[in-house]
Amino acid sequence: MKVEHQIRTFESILKAYKHDMPLHRFLPNYYKQHKKMGSSDRRWASRYVYSYFRLGTSFQSLDHVEKLGIADFLCNETDSLIVAKVLPELTAQQSLSKIEKVNLIKAKYPDFELSQLFPLSGYLSPGIDQQEFQLSHLTQPDVFIASTEKNSSEIEEIFIDLGIHYRRIGKTTLAFPNSTKLEMLIPKNIAYRIQDLSSQTTADFMDPKPFEYWWDCCAASGGKSLLLHQKEPKIQLLVSDNRESMINNLNSRFAEFGIKKYQAKVLDLLLNNDQILHNYVFDGIVLDIPCTGSGTWGRTPEMLTSFEERKIEQFNQLQKSISGNVVKYLKIGKPLIYITCSVFKKENEDIIQYLVENFPLKLEQMQTIKGYTEKADSMFVARLIKQ
C-alpha cells in the first residue's frame, strides 16, 4: 500500500469526523460506509487517526501530514510508511522508550514541550506526576477484566495456550492489549466483566457488611454496584440514575451475573427527591459522580482537542449540587464514597473541601488512583463519614 493512499484515507476521516461522537463509535460507522477499505486499510487508518489525536493541540503550526508522522513515531513501536516519509532519519529509533523518542522530537522541533500533549495541565490534582501523566497519553491503555478467581485462572490458561500476551493483576483481574478480541477468545460460559483497573480499585474504599443497605446513586450500568456485590453478596442495594436507559442496561447486566435482590429507580439528583426517598437512610452511599472524564482521555484522545475548558467549572457546580443533595440520606457514622474519573482538582479535592466545610462530613481518606502508571484510567476516590 502506498503512503499517498494511506494519507488520503487519513485526511478523509479527519475531514468527516465532527467530534459529535466518540472516535471509537465513529470509525466503525465510517468503515461500514466505505466498504472498499480492506482490513489492512482500516487498521492503518485507525492507527494513524488515534496517534494523530494523541498529540492533542501540539504542533499546530505544522502541516497535518508532518504532524501525523511525528504522532505515529511517538505512539507506535513498529515501522510505518508515514514515519519513513516524514522522519526518515528516525525510522530505526521507533522502538525506543517514549521519553527517548520525545527527546529526539524535541531536538528536531525545539518549540515542542511535553506539557502541550495534555492542554489543561494547570488544572491537575497535586498528586499527579505531570510528566508521567502527559507521556501516558502517547500509549493506548489496556483493557481490564474482572472475574472470580476460578474464572480468572481458566481465562489465563486459554491465553497461555494461545500464546497471546496478557498481564495478571491480582487474583481476579487480567489486563490485555486493547486490540485483543476477548469476545472471540473467551468462551461464553466463563463469566467476566470489562472494568477498568482503577474503577476496580475504588472497591478498596467500600466496606459493606451483610444486610447493610447501600445506595449506588449514579449507577449507570452498575459497575460500582457489581463491586459492592462482589465484596458482600448479602448487601441490600438501591441503584439509581437519571437516565432510564442506564437502569435498563443495569437490569440486563445484573441478570447476566445472577443478581436479583436489588431495587432500581430513575432519580435526578439535582431535584428534591424527598417524596420518593422520605423514609430511606443508608449504611453507605457510592457517588460515582458525572465528571469531565479527564482521567480517561488516554482511551478517547480526541477529547484532548475537543474538550472545552469552561466545562470544568460547570462540572464543579453540578458536583456540588448533586453531592450536597445525597448527604441527608446517609446514616450517622456511615460512609459517602465520592468517585470521579477526573484528574482535575476542581472536581476532586475542591469538592471534598466544599463537602467538609458545608455538611456534617469528615474526610477519612482520599486518593488519586494513578492509572497512568498501569496503562489504565486515572481516577479519584474519597471516603467521608457522616458526623
Ligand SMILES: C[S@@+](CC[C@H](N)C(=O)[O-])C[C@H]1O[C@@H](n2cnc3c(N)ncnc32)[C@H](O)[C@@H]1O
Ligand atoms: C460516572 S457515571 C457512573 C458510572 C457507573 N457508576 C459505573 O461504575 O459504571 C455518572 C452517571 O451519573 C448519571 N447522572 C448524570 N446526571 C445525573 C443526575 N442529575 N442525577 C442522577 N444521575 C445523574 C449519568 O447518567 C451517569 O450514568
